Structure formats: C-alpha cells, structure tokens
Amino acid sequence: MxxxxxxxxxxxxxxxxxxxxxxxxxxxxxxxxDRTIYLTFDDGPLDGTSNILDVLQAENVPATMFMVGLHAKSSPESKALVARAKSMPLVTVGNHSYSHAYNRYRRFYADTEAVVADMVRANAVLGLEAPTHARLPGRNVFRLPNISTNDLSIDQHERNVEQPDYEFVAATGFWLYGWDHEWVHDGTGKPVQSVTRLVSEIDHMFSGKVRFVRPNRLILLMHDEMFRDTFNGTANLTALIQGLRQRGYSFGHIPDYDPLN
Ligand SMILES: [Zn+2]
The missing domain is CATH 1.20.5 (Single alpha-helices involved in coiled-coils or other helix-helix interfaces)
Structure with missing residues (x-):
C-alpha cells in the first residue's frame, strides 16, 4: 500500500x-x-552595398537600405544598385536624404523647409513615394504614426539653436526611424566590434536591462561602407546573420515595426 x-x-x-x-x-x-532584429544599412549605394545585397539574398533575410540621393545618382553602377535593391522583395529601400546634410548637421536642421526639400529631392532620385520609410542624417529620432522619440544626441542648447522640427518633416510624408544599437565603424568603414562582440552586446540588450524604443524590437544601424571587401564585408555580415539566427532571433521587415500602422 x-x-x-x-x-x-x-x-x-x-x-x-x-x-x-x-x-x-x-x-x-x-x-x-518574438525577439526581432531589424537590420538597417545607411548611406548607400556605396562600395559594400553589392556585398550586402548578395548576403541578404543568400541568407534570405529582410533588411532596410536607407539610401542617399547624391550617392544614388553618382554613377550608372550606383543607379543599378538602387534598382537591384528595389527589385528584392526582402529589401525595403528608404530615404536617407539627398545631401546627407553635407555632414553639417546643425546648419542643415536650422532650416526645416530646406530639410523637407532635401528629403523630397531624394525621393525623386530614388523613385520613392510618400509615406516614405526614412532616416534623417546624423539624427536618431523616431516619428512614426504611433512612435515618437527625441534626439538624445543633441542637448537643449543645440536644440534651441537648431530648432529641429521633426514633426513637420514627418507630417510631410516621412516616417522617421532611428536605431537602438549600432555596429560602429572607425570613420573609414572598418568595424569596431568583432561579430562575436556585437552578438554579445545584442544579447545584453535583450537581457531586460536595456530599454528599447519598441519592446523586444531592436533596430540595428550599420553603414554600407563597412561591408567592402577590404573589411571582409561578405564574411562578417554572413557571420552576424547566422550568429543571430542560431541564438533564436528573428529578422523583421521595417514596415511591420510600428504595430498599429
Ligand atoms: Zn548617414
């Protein structure tokens, strides 16, 4: 018993x-x-863009290419890269301005109408229509139908000088995406973090200690020039995607980022 x-x-x-x-x-x-990473690449088309598109195709993952109008019209090869990116169902081509502010951000953002004109000009070059997925040069701000953040990279003094009117830019038909984390480069395009280091940083971000703009959704910023052959771009990007996939992350399409669109 x-x-x-x-x-x-x-x-x-x-x-x-x-x-x-x-x-x-x-x-x-x-x-x-449910932990989703949005791969985003800025400043193309440049050397490196073609390697990125090859890897996205081979690995079958979605990504967003925020392109610069001036770069897009610089050569027949650049135009062909824009066309190739736009033809890929996995790729969203976004607007990253026409001039990239000529890298003089404070002056650029002091004149909101000129910012809008620059963005509209890039839409014409890239063949994009409103509402356009866009990222402002040098500014980590979000202005989406249901998501809004301020640019933490400028202080109140600069804000007073610049008076950046992101609402106006957004109201003109640009959905603005910033980023949660960056694969940094040293200024020449050479990646600062190793792939292993970057994956562990992303793990840390998903550990619950870091606040995301949207919970469990990480927008990763990279730059096309990092993926040139000189920096083993194809191998690095492949290793990153495979490493993240092995750890259970999924990859998202940027149009699905704002849930209530
Ligand atoms: Zn940029």
Missing part, C-alpha cells in the same frame, strides 16, 4: 516534470522568435 502510494507519487512527479519540460520547450521557440 505504502509502496504503491510512493510509486503513485513518483509517477505524478515525473508527469509534472514532463509537462513542465514540454511547456518550456513549447514556449521557448515562440519567445525566441
């Missing part, structure tokens, strides 16, 4: 453990798949 009871208790315990394990296994892929 006692033995039977004990056997019954043991069987129940095994059943509980079995159900718990099955529950965890059933939930885990969902949780992992």
């Amino acid at each position: 006692t033995t039977g009871k004990r056997r019954g208790v043991t069987a129940s315990a095994i059943a509980v453990v079995w159900f718990f394990t099955a529950f965890v296994l059933a939930c885990w892929p969902t949780q992992a798949a």
